[in-house]
Amino acid sequence: MKQIILFGAGRSATDVIDYLAKASIQNSWFLQVCDADKQLVLSKIKNYDNCSYLEVDIHDESSLGSSIANSDLIISLLPPALHSIVANACLQYKKDLLTASYVDEYMLSLDSKAKEAGVLFLCEMGLDPGIDHMSSMQIFDRIQNLGGKITSYLSSTGGLVSPNSDDNPWHYKFSWNPKNVINAGKGTALFLKDNQIHYTPYTRIFNTLIPYNIEYYGLYDSYPNRDSLKYIKLYNLNDVSTIYRGTLRKAGFAKAWNLLIQMGYTQDNFYIEQLDKISYEELSCRLLEVKRDDLRDKLIQFCNHDAETFLKLEWLGLLSKDTIPLKKGTPADVLEHILLEKWAMKPNDKDLIIMLHDIEYTIGINKHKIVSTLTLEGQNAVHTAMSKCVGLPLAIYAEYLLHNGRPFTGVHIPVKKEIYNPVMSRLAELGITFKEIESEIN
């Protein structure tokens, strides 16, 4: 009986557990789930007989080792900093490892050891990173097999809210880690457009927008996302004059978010003591550097008299006379406190994933364009499209790997057909499909 261990039982674990528990029934496998929160695990496995809670302290080398030694495949949904512990045990006991996290320097350094041990460490097997790699590479390989050259690649993804559950002026709710949203863009964005490299600093990122009209869902903006230049090498796109990766938000979001940045509400470099003695209005006065009587006018002026933007900021309560219920914190802490409430999904709210690849290529003298779009709505605040898209690629490939064995060894991300083909096929069977529109351009 094959044994799978899943470390981490958080948001996206639900779909991994559901999928692999069912696959385990069919195949007589057994799934063990390890998490510091035992009750959380028990609640997620309670419907399945072939699952159990695995009680292991991952910091206890021998107990971790003996669990891993008795298993056939390891999946880690732990926080990225903890992957190294699991990875080292996997090396020692020669087990394959799957994660949805970015490959970091440390993971990369294990490549030769993984090859020596004859195991596969497959990372970035979620949505973004994950489905973005797989769906893009599938198109690129198809085009290149036809003798085509990719000349332009723009790819944008957003974890958003379904129009049916959209009841706020930002048209946004949290389906994922709020801190990532608040810190978005704090690095510099690097991308290539018409053969010109762009380094877009934080102060301009939310001003540097590409508009997209998504069928049924309407207008969205994409803002640039970290280092897109490295994807030239990663995707082997040596002929591109444009390469850009971005994040999608409903039109108007980025403009208003940019004002929060300009006001200083995303700053985390200084602490304010005794926040609980001042109001949101007072904090806004300090950040906009005006007296209370002038705040409203100043904010309107700051919004360049754009009513929709002003309403977004006002709706957040930035003019409220309520006391801030935090003892001490940065402006970013206050903003997070506001947004956690304002942008919370209600139990029956549905989230929305949009991923869009905008690709141009040439075959001979002919120029073509492909726009490939995934849109997926969740069921509710627990069974989100986000957790499905992060969890399913891991679960699907875990099943495939146990049936078919590893196609190669070492540290990898899913850019090769041996991986993306089975995963994309199964995702399509499960209703996660891209709609492709191809056209000739002059």
Add this chain to the structure above:
Amino acid sequence: MKQIILFGAGRSATDVIDYLAKASIQNSWFLQVCDADKQLVLSKIKNYDNCSYLEVDIHDESSLGSSIANSDLIISLLPPALHSIVANACLQYKKDLLTASYVDEYMLSLDSKAKEAGVLFLCEMGLDPGIDHMSSMQIFDRIQNLGGKITSYLSSTGGLVSPNSDDNPWHYKFSWNPKNVINAGKGTALFLKDNQIHYTPYTRIFNTLIPYNIEYYGLYDSYPNRDSLKYIKLYNLNDVSTIYRGTLRKAGFAKAWNLLIQMGYTQDNFYIEQLDKISYEELSCRLLEVKRDDLRDKLIQFCNHDAETFLKLEWLGLLSKDTIPLKKGTPADVLEHILLEKWAMKPNDKDLIIMLHDIEYTIGINKHKIVSTLTLEGQNAVHTAMSKCVGLPLAIYAEYLLHNGRPFTGVHIPVKKEIYNPVMSRLAELGITFKEIESEIN
């Protein structure tokens, strides 16, 4: 024979050595100077018989201990991170310690230990911090002794270039640590103006200017400097409705520097590989996100068609087709490389220190204003006004301490009259004096 040990023989050590070597001749004291660079020490002490090079590895506890045990007073001009090593040895052997660095959390934590050991750790004994504390507190104490209340305190300091040595459009040269200039303003500035607290983010700091007309020297701008609010407690200024500390630059500097920030030239959060394959022009294109042919126009537009600002940026070579002679670096590294050459003092250039306190107070129903200004020019690129103003307070108080003994124990900064009176008197004898203009205001 009393023994003084000076750790660190860098820029401001010259004036400390010159002053204390002469004092030692008069008093039959002996000065030992310790630095990793033996030749540097020897070059600075070569004219003095009562000085020697002290060969101590400060990381070797026993050798450090035996040197300190045999001395009467320790001065540390080491990098701030190394003060803790010297401070602990001073505690162990019960010796007083003087530094010109900011009191950090660690130094503050030694307060009770210093009191137990019966020693004085006096920090922030340079220019800024140092002379700023002493000259301000001298005025405050005088006013408060007359029954006055301080209502407003604005204090600005600049390490600048003398008009006689000013031959560049920025009207600035480096007399101190270039990295501090490049990173200036990266924290948020906190200050109080007319009872309204201001939190000014990096993106607005160099736009938030107070103009000053300095007699003989002309127009300067002050931009706000880190956390001014903490000086309410530090200086015991409980009646102020305005408290502000700033940095002075020649008028026009801050406006142009703000554009370097907006362009992204001060960013240190991403590395560019193979810089030596591109030109400054290309880097500017990437940062301004334009094609080469449009760069000049875009930069002019970015400068809001302000010719003086544009000329400052052009003079830096941001449009130059020369290759950047660095293998790998951040935009801030490139900017530092440019400025180290462009803003270097020539051997006979004179620097200029300006410190200005702008104080308002009331006595009864009368309102008064004091503007107290220090201007001081250096002799040349080695004997700068900066190194004099940083070094002399330490040296003067070291001499005073050996003659008169410590007035109190524990960790202190020079805000008490027992310290500032003797230092300010002696500085005045040496030509470092403030010019005070007092007026009644309605």
